Amino acid sequence: MLTDARKKFLDLLWPILISVLMIAGWELIVRALGVRSIILPSPSRIVETLIERHDLLLANLWPSLYLTVIGFALSVGGGILVAVLITYSSFLRRGFYPIIIVSQVVPKISIAPLFIVWFGTGAVSCLLLAFLITFFPMTINSALGFQSIDEDIHLMARTFMASPWQVFWKIRMPNALPHIFGGMKISITLAIIGVIVSEFVASQQGIGYLIKLAGGMLDTPLMMASITILSIAGLLLYGLIALVEQRAVYWQKSSDISGSAGG
Amino acid sequence: MERIEAASLVLRVKSVRKLYGALEAIRNVSLDVATNEFVSILGPSGCGKSTLLMMVAGVVDKSAGEISINDAPVTGPRPDIGVVFQQPVLLPWRTVLDNVLFPIELLKASRAKYTERAMELLAMAKIHDFADHLPRQLSGGMRQRVSICRALIHDPGILLMDEPFSALDAITRDEMGVELSRIWQANRKTVLFVTHSIREAAFLSDRVIVMGRRPATIVEEVKIELPRPRDIALMESEPFNSYVRRLRKAIEASHAH
Ligand SMILES: Nc1ncnc2c1ncn2[C@@H]1O[C@H](COP(=O)(O)OP(=O)(O)OP(=O)(O)O)[C@@H](O)[C@H]1O
Ligand SMILES: [Mg+2]
Numbered sequence: 001m002l003t004d005a006r007k008k009f010l011d012l013l014w015p016i017l018i019s020v021l022m023i024a025g026w027e028l029i030v031r032a033l034g035v036r037s038i039i040l041p042s043p044s045r046i047v048e049t050l051i052e053r054h055d056l057l058l059a060n061l062w063p064s065l066y067l068t069v070i071g072f073a074l075s076v077g078g079g080i081l082v083a084v085l086i087t088y089s090s091f092l093r094r095g096f097y098p099i100i101i102v103s104q105v106v107p108k109i110s111i112a113p114l115f116i117v118w119f120g121t122g123a124v125s126c127l128l129l130a131f132l133i134t135f136f137p138m139t140i141n142s143a144l145g146f147q148s149i150d151e152d153i154h155l156m157a158r159t160f161m162a163s164p165w166q167v168f169w170k171i172r173m174p175n176a177l178p179h180i181f182g183g184m185k186i187s188i189t190l191a192i193i194g195v196i197v198s199e200f201v202a203s204q205q206g207i208g209y210l211i212k213l214a215g216g217m218l219d220t221p222l223m224m225a226s227i228t229i230l231s232i233a234g235l236l237l238y239g240l241i242a243l244v245e246q247r248a249v250y251w252q253k254s255s256d257i258s259g260s261a262g263g
Numbered sequence: 264m265e266r267i268e269a270a271s272l273v274l275r276v277k278s279v280r281k282l283y284g285a286l287e288a289i290r291n292v293s294l295d296v297a298t299n300e301f302v303s304i305l306g307p308s309g310c311g312k313s314t315l316l317m318m319v320a321g322v323v324d325k326s327a328g329e330i331s332i333n334d335a336p337v338t339g340p341r342p343d344i345g346v347v348f349q350q351p352v353l354l355p356w357r358t359v360l361d362n363v364l365f366p367i368e369l370l371k372a373s374r375a376k377y378t379e380r381a382m383e384l385l386a387m388a389k390i391h392d393f394a395d396h397l398p399r400q401l402s403g404g405m406r407q408r409v410s411i412c413r414a415l416i417h418d419p420g421i422l423l424m425d426e427p428f429s430a431l432d433a434i435t436r437d438e439m440g441v442e443l444s445r446i447w448q449a450n451r452k453t454v455l456f457v458t459h460s461i462r463e464a465a466f467l468s469d470r471v472i473v474m475g476r477r478p479a480t481i482v483e484e485v486k487i488e489l490p491r492p493r494d495i496a497l498m499e500s501e502p503f504n505s506y507v508r509r510l511r512k513a514i515e516a517s518h519a520h
């Protein structure tokens with residue numbers, strides 16, 4: 001037990017130590033060489049900006065987060081639903097599964113300008129892009145979870161006269177849970193990417209818009225502060241899902257838990 | 264071969280045949296099992312033992328013949344049968360107790376009513392201390408004990424066991440045989456037990472049925488008249504070993520065909 005706790009502590013200690021060293025090195029180099037903040041602001045300068053302009057940053061963070069979470073929720077709901085349909089309909093499985101997989105080759109970010117043509121600039125385009133890039137990993141992961149069940153388990157359930165309904169709720173659903181969480185962890189990061197990229201091209205607000213605007217004004221500290229606050233938000237969202245996962249998928253050792261097939 | 268009196272007959276398999284497409288897995292197998300009799304089926308790998316067992320369980324269709332339980336034809340899975348598979352087939356997200364209660368949930372019976380029985384079964388299998396553990400925290404032998412408890416939870420009249428100990432090491436395997444013999448002694452059931460192990464069959468059974476190579480037919484039937492309760496010392500005794508020799512000869516003869 002003690003060694004377990006120690007191992008966990010060390011696992012955390014090293015990355016933190018290295019990060020601190022890297023940030024300190026960055027600060028030192030910027031100061032020693034007198035790099036101008038328009039090229040590379042020092043970490044302390046970024047923190048200053050975060051504090052000074054937190055109103056502006058937060059005002060733009062909320063719309064981005066809002067779209068990220070809604071796009072993510074839609075793709076989780078939609079992905080699980082489609083996965084269930086694929087699992088139970090051999091027509092859908094054979095007809096659409098290959099199409100879904102082949103469509104993964106299309107870089108979905110490249111569709112963003114097309115959405116502006118169709119839906120104009122604004123929330124709808126951002127939301128759609130976030131949904132589009134997160135939907136497939138979510139669907140594919142969940143479908144795998146619903147289907148990757150040992151033949152023996154099906155046989156066992158049949159000898160005890162399980163109904164299809166019972167098989168779904170008592171076997172397929174719990175079996176899919178780790179895969180669903182794997183899909184969610186991939187999707188949340190992709191949802192952020194989707195929203196930010198679409199804000200670059202299709203929005204008058206949000207962190208993506210702010211980064212573009214600050215870039216246009218050569219306000220590098222503001223850009224860096226935007227990226228920082230966005231990363232923190234992303235990390236928190238991911239951590240939240242990982243936390244829920246640990247509770248929900250209690251039967252797997254945490255070292256077994258990992259995001260599976262990506263998108 | 265002696266006939267079982269009609270009154271105590273529980274399971275009847277008559278002229279059963281099974282085809283998987285063009286492959287004939289079972290050809291004309293007939294056997295009767297009496298109430299509370301322990302019958303083992305011994306036969307080479309791939310001869311159709313699991314197929315026969317699954318047909319009795321009502322989860323695999325037969326191609327011809329009849330299977331009946333208490334004179335009623337078997338048409339599908341039934342609540343008075345419990346099955347133990349070669350692998351424990353436990354659900355990893357359920358605790359030991361919840362795995363044992365799984366059939367109760369599926370049969371929509373009251374969990375509360377059966378929890379006590381589940382604990383008794385676990386105690387009998389000597390794993391009650393692990394009731395709230397997850398399967399991954401158990402050893403292979405312990406998992407198989409859980410799966411035996413699960414098969415017994417709804418108190419089925421018939422227990423079907425398909426090589427339940429073949430995934431275990433030799434020492435655990437002998438131990439489990441003794442355990443099963445003890446559990447059966449305390450909890451009489453009609454048992455159909457499939458195995459590769461001659462010693463296991465001789466140790467556990469009232470009667471051993473030897474099957475030949477595919478397509479399966481019955482080549483020999485041996486009544487094991489050893490006193491019960493049986494313990495591990497019996498395996499060293501001369502009467503036991505003479506049964507083992509007799510069964511081995513029957514198997515060798517069937518291979519010579
Ligand atoms: N679902 C199936 N479809 C086609 N063939 C099958 C199927 N199940 C079993 N068979 C074939 O039927 C034969 C008997 O299989 P079965 O599993 O009943 O053998 P077994 O006696 O239980 O073997 P083992 O001792 O190795 O478990 C084998 O040749 C197998 O290939
Ligand atoms: Mg078999």
